[in-house]
Amino acid sequence: MRVPSLRAGLIWGALALAIAVPVALAMTSPFLAWRPVVYTAAGFAGIAAMGVLLVQPLLAAGLLPGLPLRPGRQVHRWLGLLLLGLVVAHVGGFWLTSAPDVIDALLFASPTPFSPWGVVAMWAVFAAAALALLRDRLQIAPRIWRLAHTALALVIVVGSVVHALLIEGTMEPWSKAALCLLALGALAKALLDLRVWLLLRRRNARERSRASG
Amino acid sequence: MTPNPSTRRDLLAHGLAGAALFAAAPALILPARAQGLAPTPTMRGGANNYLPGAPIVSRIGGGGFLMTGTVRRAGDGAPLSGIRIQIWAHTTEGREEDRHSHGATLTAADGSFRLDMPQIIPIFGQPHGHLAYEGAGFKTVFLRPIMASARDKTLSAHFVLEPA
Numbered sequence: 001m002r003v004p005s006l007r008a009g010l011i012w013g014a015l016a017l018a019i020a021v022p023v024a025l026a027m028t029s030p031f032l033a034w035r036p037v038v039y040t041a042a043g044f045a046g047i048a049a050m051g052v053l054l055v056q057p058l059l060a061a062g063l064l065p066g067l068p069l070r071p072g073r074q075v076h077r078w079l080g081l082l083l084l085g086l087v088v089a090h091v092g093g094f095w096l097t098s099a100p101d102v103i104d105a106l107l108f109a110s111p112t113p114f115s116p117w118g119v120v121a122m123w124a125v126f127a128a129a130a131l132a133l134l135r136d137r138l139q140i141a142p143r144i145w146r147l148a149h150t151a152l153a154l155v156i157v158v159g160s161v162v163h164a165l166l167i168e169g170t171m172e173p174w175s176k177a178a179l180c181l182l183a184l185g186a187l188a189k190a191l192l193d194l195r196v197w198l199l200l201r202r203r204n205a206r207e208r209s210r211a212s213g
Numbered sequence: 214m215t216p217n218p219s220t221r222r223d224l225l226a227h228g229l230a231g232a233a234l235f236a237a238a239p240a241l242i243l244p245a246r247a248q249g250l251a252p253t254p255t256m257r258g259g260a261n262n263y264l265p266g267a268p269i270v271s272r273i274g275g276g277g278f279l280m281t282g283t284v285r286r287a288g289d290g291a292p293l294s295g296i297r298i299q300i301w302a303h304t305t306e307g308r309e310e311d312r313h314s315h316g317a318t319l320t321a322a323d324g325s326f327r328l329d330m331p332q333i334i335p336i337f338g339q340p341h342g343h344l345a346y347e348g349a350g351f352k353t354v355f356l357r358p359i360m361a362s363a364r365d366k367t368l369s370a371h372f373v374l375e376p377a
Contacts, residue, residue: 031334031335031363033305034303034304034305034334035334035336036308039336094337097308098261098262098308098309098310098336098337100258100260100261100262101258101261101337104257104258104261109257109258110257110258111256111257111258111259111339111357112258112337112338112339114338115338166338167338168335168338168339168340168363169335169338
């Protein structure tokens with residue numbers, strides 16, 4: 001019993017640090033003194049969303065101690081809703097601070113190279129949420145659901161990571177890079193554990209046999 | 214570029230020649246083009262939070278940060294004096310849309326301008342300033358230069374204006 005609980009403590013502790021350290025360092029940014037409260041809140045909503053992106057794949061694959069697949073995915077659903085709220089707060093807060101800059105970003109006409117990555121990730125979050133809400137009503141086949149959700153997760157994580165890394169803002173660069181790398185690593189680990197590529201391979205095999213037969 | 218290169222060597226040779234021509238193109242085109250200087254295009258996002266008619270000031274707020282630049286005429290590149298340039302940014306003293314973050318200055322005889330303003334702070338992910346030329350003689354141009362580092366104490370932007 002002792003060894004597993006030590007391991008569990010280490011994993012949860014590392015996860016807490018990976019999220020808390022970037023947030024804490026961002027709170028010490030000198031830029032904060034010169035920013036409107038709404039803008040600051042919008043920025044921290046983005047940082048929190050990056051934290052959620054680190055946790056989500058771990059939950060989806062049942063990799064967190066004490067949260068195996070089934071309860072893990074229940075928490076994953078709630079965190080997905082939280083992510084949706086954080087993205088809305090992130091974009092909405094910036095809109096309140098400077099609407100023209102956000103409109104430029106949403107129309108892919110922004111001078112900032114990080115904006116389109118964030119906007120694409122935002123739409124992917126909306127699509128993932130819509131798909132999750134409509135999954136039962138539209139009776140989406142499990143395989144299609146998994147393929148679509150996995151593809152959207154890839155777009156969300158990769159888009160958000162590039163978005164975050166290109167921004168010069170309140171986040172401390174090294175802790176930001178670490179959080180981004182960990183989020184990518186968590187996604188890769190989950191995809192490998194869940195063997196998502198089998199979804200593609202099976203369809204290809206079926207199509208090939210259909211084509212030949 | 215070349216119809217159906219038959220060998221890998223052909224492809225490489227033609228490809229390289231093409232690349233060399235492409236690289237040399239700006240040098241070939243520029244002198245040929247109406248005695249030279251092309252007008253500065255408006256930058257994406259340059260006009261965001263623009264407030265027309267900012268007053269001419271000796272300094273925006275408390276100062277401590279220097280915005281500099283030049284204004285020249287398209288074509289012959291002649292320096293333009295007495296041109297009104299409007300400047301605004303997110304600084305230690307206010308947001309871009311705050312009226313007190315805006316100010317204007319006039320270019321000197323050599324076409325240069327400089328305006329003391331508060332320290333620019335990164336906003337929307339990039340430390341940047343905004344400059345505008347809007348007037349009767351030339352076409353309107355909005356610039357949005359980016360600082361190499363958020364710690365920089367100066368930033369410059371250069372206008373080449375096209376007669377209206």
